[in-house]
Amino acid sequence: MSKLKRGLIVSCQAVKGEPLYGLNIMQYFAKAAVLGGASGIRANYTSDIIAVKNEVNVPVIGIIKEVYEDSDVYITPTIKEVEELLKTGCEVIALDATARPRPNGEKLENLVSYIRKNSPQTEIMADCSTFEEAKAADKLGFDYIGSTMRGYTEYTKGISIPDYGFLKKMKSELNAKIIAEGGIWEISQLDAVLECDPYAVVIGSSITRPMDITKRFAKEFEKWKI
Amino acid sequence: MSKLKRGLIVSCQAVKGEPLYGLNIMQYFAKAAVLGGASGIRANYTSDIIAVKNEVNVPVIGIIKEVYEDSDVYITPTIKEVEELLKTGCEVIALDATARPRPNGEKLENLVSYIRKNSPQTEIMADCSTFEEAKAADKLGFDYIGSTMRGYTEYTKGISIPDYGFLKKMKSELNAKIIAEGGIWEISQLDAVLECDPYAVVIGSSITRPMDITKRFAKEFEKWKI
Numbered sequence: 110m111s112k113l114k115r116g117l118i119v120s121c122q123a124v125k126g127e128p129l130y131g132l133n134i135m136q137y138f139a140k141a142a143v144l145g146g147a148s149g150i151r152a153n154y155t156s157d158i159i160a161v162k163n164e165v166n167v168p169v170i171g172i173i174k175e176v177y178e179d180s181d182v183y184i185t186p187t188i189k190e191v192e193e194l195l196k197t198g199c200e201v202i203a204l205d206a207t208a209r210p211r212p213n214g215e216k217l218e219n220l221v222s223y224i225r226k227n228s229p230q231t232e233i234m235a236d237c238s239t240f241e242e243a244k245a246a247d248k249l250g251f252d253y254i255g256s257t258m259r260g261y262t263e264y265t266k267g268i269s270i271p272d273y274g275f276l277k278k279m280k281s282e283l284n285a286k287i288i289a290e291g292g293i294w295e296i297s298q299l300d301a302v303l304e305c306d307p308y309a310v311v312i313g314s315s316i317t318r319p320m321d322i323t324k325r326f327a328k329e330f331e332k333w334k335i
Numbered sequence: 336m337s338k339l340k341r342g343l344i345v346s347c348q349a350v351k352g353e354p355l356y357g358l359n360i361m362q363y364f365a366k367a368a369v370l371g372g373a374s375g376i377r378a379n380y381t382s383d384i385i386a387v388k389n390e391v392n393v394p395v396i397g398i399i400k401e402v403y404e405d406s407d408v409y410i411t412p413t414i415k416e417v418e419e420l421l422k423t424g425c426e427v428i429a430l431d432a433t434a435r436p437r438p439n440g441e442k443l444e445n446l447v448s449y450i451r452k453n454s455p456q457t458e459i460m461a462d463c464s465t466f467e468e469a470k471a472a473d474k475l476g477f478d479y480i481g482s483t484m485r486g487y488t489e490y491t492k493g494i495s496i497p498d499y500g501f502l503k504k505m506k507s508e509l510n511a512k513i514i515a516e517g518g519i520w521e522i523s524q525l526d527a528v529l530e531c532d533p534y535a536v537v538i539g540s541s542i543t544r545p546m547d548i549t550k551r552f553a554k555e556f557e558k559w560k561i
Contacts, residue, residue, distance in 0.1 A: 117553050119545075128367040134360050138545050141354040145549025146556075295521050299552055303559050310556075316549055319345075319364050322542045323371025326525055327343050330372075330536075333529050 110168050110200055110232055110252075113309045116148025118288070120313030121161065124153065124174055128320055133157075136164035138317045143167055151203070151311055158197045170234060170311075171199030177212035181263070184236050187215050188223060195228050206235030206246040207258055221249050234288065238262040240278055247283040253308065254279060255288040271298055276305035294325065336394050336426055336458055336478075339535045342374025344514070346539030347387065350379065350400055354546055359383075362390035364543045369393055377429070377537055384423045396460060396537075397425030403438035407489070410462055413441050414449060421454050432461030432472040433484050447475050460514065464488040466504055473509040480505060481514040481537065497524055502531035520551065 119142035123129035135157040139150045143165045151170040152158045158171045173190040176183050184205040185191060194202045202224060206217055224231055235246035236257035243254045256279070260270040270292030279287045286308035293299050294315045302310055314321045345368035349355035361383040365376045369391045377396040378384045384397045399416035402409050410431040411417060420428045428450060432443055450457055461472035462483035469480045482505070486496040496518030505513045512534035519525050520541045528536055540547045 115556060115559055117549070117556055119549055128370050129363055132360070132363055134358070134363065137355055137358055137360065141544075141546035142549045144354050145546040146553030147549055293552075296551070296555060299555050303555060312552055316545050316552070318367075319542050320367035320371040323343070323345055323368045323373055325522070326519075326538055326542070327372030329522060329525050329529060330341060330343055333341055 110149075112168055113149045116309050117146060118149035118151055118170065118309055118311045119143075119145075119147040119316050120151035120290075120311050121157070121317045122151070122153040122174075122313065123318075127318070129318075133160065135317075136160035139165050142316065149309070151313070152199075155193050155197050158194070158199050162198065168200040169197075170201040170203050171197055172203045179210075180212040181209050182207065182211045184257075185220075186212050188220060191220050191223060195224070195231065199231070201232040201234050201253065203234035203236055203253075203255065203257075205258065206237050206249075206251065206254075207242050207262055208239075208245070209262070217246075218249055221251070225250075235285070236290075238265045240275065240282075243279050243283060247285050251285050253288050254283060254285040255290045255311065257288075257290040257311070259291060261291075271302050273301055273305055276302065276307060280306055336375075338394055339375045342535050343372060344375035344377055344396065344535055344537045345369075345371075345373040345542055346377035346516075346537050347383070347543045348377070348379040348400075348539065349383075349544075353544070355544075359386065361543075362386040366390050368542065375535070377539070378425075381419050381423050384420070384425050388424065394426040395423075396427040396429050397423055398429045405436075406438040407435050408433065408437045410483075411446075412438050414446060417446050417449055421450070421457065425457070427458040427460050427479065429460035429462055429479075429481065429483070431484065432463050432475075432477065432480075433468050433488055434465075434471070435488070443472075444475055447477070451476075461511070462516075464491045466501065466508075469505050469509060473511050477511050479514050479534065480509060480511040481516045483514075483516040483537070485517060487517075497528050499527055499531055502528065502533055506532055 121135045121138040139161040149168045152161045171194045182205045232252040234253035235251040237243040238258035289302045289307040290311035347361045347364040365387040375394045378387045408431045458478040460479035461477040463469040464484035515528045515533040516537035
């Protein structure tokens, strides 16, 4: 998907529990993002993915976030989510590619095979948190490997993101196209990420989560001398 | 309106021509902003102001942006906009308080008198671009004086904002409560604004204009070496 090369992909999501969930407005964020220069959109839930695809003409990376009782994996965790995503026709399917056990004992490699077999034109992206996970995803033949989960798994909690060393290591040692995703709030962080020369960059919350953006600013007021 | 003191006011606007205009969704941005810690909301157009007031319980600063052929003033320019705003019941009405001629030969002091006479409980905010305009607004008895128009009038174009010197001068020499508004994108800018000890701070585009936020990030990609 060369349209994504050296491009900004904007993640437009509102998950259950967030104030913008269920309002059917993510496609408007996508429209605004594309008008702002986005080369691609990352979206969650089939309804939002379909609405986004109807609104804009850039590639869409689709995911379905679903929490299962028996697993910490929630980004496109099982075959059920994969099948739903394939129906949307999104250009890329992203999946959690951490080493953690998936629900129902399912295996990442089976999800990969299923997509390759049933929809060879659909590209796949691996959301990783460590270099070992990225290397394993590379062996599975993922088209893209993302830093998405770094800082969000139990064993990477507290790591400062974006992790530029992690991005550079993946870029220099792996075959897949590296996508920098996670933790970009300020221009200086984006500039440092671009220095790592990823294939593309995903930015989400700092563009499309007004509650989170507000929280980050509001925090500074707590320090304001009385 | 002491609820605004030392608080973050989030401006939730989509003007004609912007991608989120006319979608009736500004109240959801307001809801997200309040959940994120906003003490007040600034909103434009009576429909959005009413929708915001129905959605959140914080004070609302209302404006109506209307372009008239015979004037550069567009923020609550005439008595017509003032009357419409008074019907919404918003707690504060903000008006352009620059020295530029208003449409129809109308005068700022008449708009101020009208509001004081017909709705003494409604507070008023002066959107200024220079210290002289702020001083004149102070003499007119405005409750709040904002830096809103600095950088946006012909004679202040190119001034780097936020202008901390401007904020400090207003704070130290005027009676009205000073509201810092305009140009806040990064934490370091907000921190420097808070050092000026304004009464409150308005942040808009960097929270509620996803197209503009995207544009600002996308610009960095142009520098990305090929």
